[in-house]
Amino acid sequence: MWNMTEFSDAFEDDNFASAGLRLTVDLTALTENWKDMARHSGKARAGAVVKADAYGTGIEDVGEALYLAGARDFFVATVDEGVTLRLYAPEARIFVLSGIWPGTERRFFENDLVPVISSEEQLAFWMLVLADYGDYPCALHIDTGFNRLGLALDEAIALADDVSRPASFSPMLIMSHLACGDDHGSAMNRQQLESFRRVSAAYEGIDSSLAASGGIFLGSDYHFDLTRPGISIYGAEAVNGMINPMRPVVTAEARIIQIRTAKAGESVSYGQAMQLTRDSRLAIVSAGYADGYMRSQSSGGVPLRQVVRQSGQGFLAGRMVPVAGRITMDMTIFDITDLQENVVNVGDYIELFGKNVAIDDVARSAGTIGYEILTSIGLRHERRYVVEDEE
Numbered sequence: 001m002w003n004m005t006e007f008s009d010a011f012e013d014d015n016f017a018s019a020g021l022r023l024t025v026d027l028t029a030l031t032e033n034w035k036d037m038a039r040h041s042g043k044a045r046a047g048a049v050v051k052a053d054a055y056g057t058g059i060e061d062v063g064e065a066l067y068l069a070g071a072r073d074f075f076v077a078t079v080d081e082g083v084t085l086r087l088y089a090p091e092a093r094i095f096v097l098s099g100i101w102p103g104t105e106r107r108f109f110e111n112d113l114v115p116v117i118s119s120e121e122q123l124a125f126w127m128l129v130l131a132d133y134g135d136y137p138c139a140l141h142i143d144t145g146f147n148r149l150g151l152a153l154d155e156a157i158a159l160a161d162d163v164s165r166p167a168s169f170s171p172m173l174i175m176s177h178l179a180c181g182d183d184h185g186s187a188m189n190r191q192q193l194e195s196f197r198r199v200s201a202a203y204e205g206i207d208s209s210l211a212a213s214g215g216i217f218l219g220s221d222y223h224f225d226l227t228r229p230g231i232s233i234y235g236a237e238a239v240n241g242m243i244n245p246m247r248p249v250v251t252a253e254a255r256i257i258q259i260r261t262a263k264a265g266e267s268v269s270y271g272q273a274m275q276l277t278r279d280s281r282l283a284i285v286s287a288g289y290a291d292g293y294m295r296s297q298s299s300g301g302v303p304l305r306q307v308v309r310q311s312g313q314g315f316l317a318g319r320m321v322p323v324a325g326r327i328t329m330d331m332t333i334f335d336i337t338d339l340q341e342n343v344v345n346v347g348d349y350i351e352l353f354g355k356n357v358a359i360d361d362v363a364r365s366a367g368t369i370g371y372e373i374l375t376s377i378g379l380r381h382e383r384r385y386v387v388e389d390e391e
């Protein structure tokens with residue numbers, strides 16, 4: 001079965017063709033998604049959120065593609081992400097959502113990063129920094145009900161009118177974040193909008209930003225000057241119950257490392273979690289929960305609190321095939337009994353998600369959201385970027 005001469009001839013490793021788990025990121029779909037979100041943002045500029053290594057897709061290539069597509073306002077979580085992005089987005093405004101901490105000032109200044117000030121402590125520290133450094137822009141995050149980050153509403157409004165604040169204090173963006181942007185029936189959205197309007201009015205002339213992906217779809221009231229799409233750019237669902245209009249961007253595939261047959265009455269994987277009711281063929285695939293293929297997608301029940309769940313499915317030889325038994329650390333077993341014999345071989349790849357298996361369906365069977373699936377794909381994969389041909 002193995003062609004041994006191939007090994008000696010091919011000393012050149014092809015990492016992608018031989019990877020146990022590989023990811024393809026479609027940069028054309030990505031930038032088209034961003035342009036769509038820019039259109040949905042109406043008069044507002046569309047930024048791009050590329051925190052967590054661009055939602056697991058790689059901040060270097062993805063940041064550059066978005067920059068070349070026209071994005072000029074980027075949001076990252078940490079100063080280190082900002083330092084990396086700066087190399088690929090030379091003229092962009094880069095906002096660091098976690099704000100500034102003592103010891104990081106130099107990296108902000110040297111890389112022209114804008115701290116998002118989101119607490120009284122950070123504000124006090126920032127004023128000290130400005131006293132030393134002079135003029136430097138910042139953004140202000142105001143909490144309008146999320147209770148994660150942000151200055152209190154009244155403090156932020158008081159700060160806008162505070163004549164004693166240093167002249168070098170020059171916010172360039174006022175922002176807040178919706179708690180229920182994915183739930184368009186929630187009354188919380190309106191409440192946060194009303195609060196944000198008050199603070200936005202207090203900072204007249206300074207750009208305001210409220211909407212992430214879900215909020216953009218709430219309509220023009222929510223757009224202000226700058227929007228902050230994240231998940232929609234990467235192709236996953238942003239709004240519950242809405243048909244996802246975005247193009248799939250990421251395809252994850254794992255290699256079949258063994259195909260075996262098993263008899264009715266036997267069990268599969270840890271804990272005998274799956275009992276076979278028929279003679280079966282099983283494909284052993286080289287991706288497991290250590291790769292972010294979550295164990296909660298196992299069939300036959302991982303002891304979990306959810307009562308009704310469907311096992312995960314992959315796409316192979318033109319069909320959906322279910323996970324068999326428990327997903328293990330490095331491997332997953334798929335039941336391929338329903339596939340014609342001989343259509344699948346060892347070495348073939350199964351799609352874990354992508355154009356045929358929606359990432360949000362994977363998320364549903366894992367009991368989570370597309371965001372977590374994307375950002376859980378760890379380091380143990382080979383990645384390539386593709387650009388589609390013009391049609």
Ligand SMILES: *Cc1c(COP(=O)(O)O)cnc(C)c1O
Binds near residue numbers: 049214228229
């Ligand atoms: C993550 C994040 C976003 C992007 O949210 P999506 O739902 O992925 O579009 C926008 N703003 C803030 C403050 C965030 O933390």
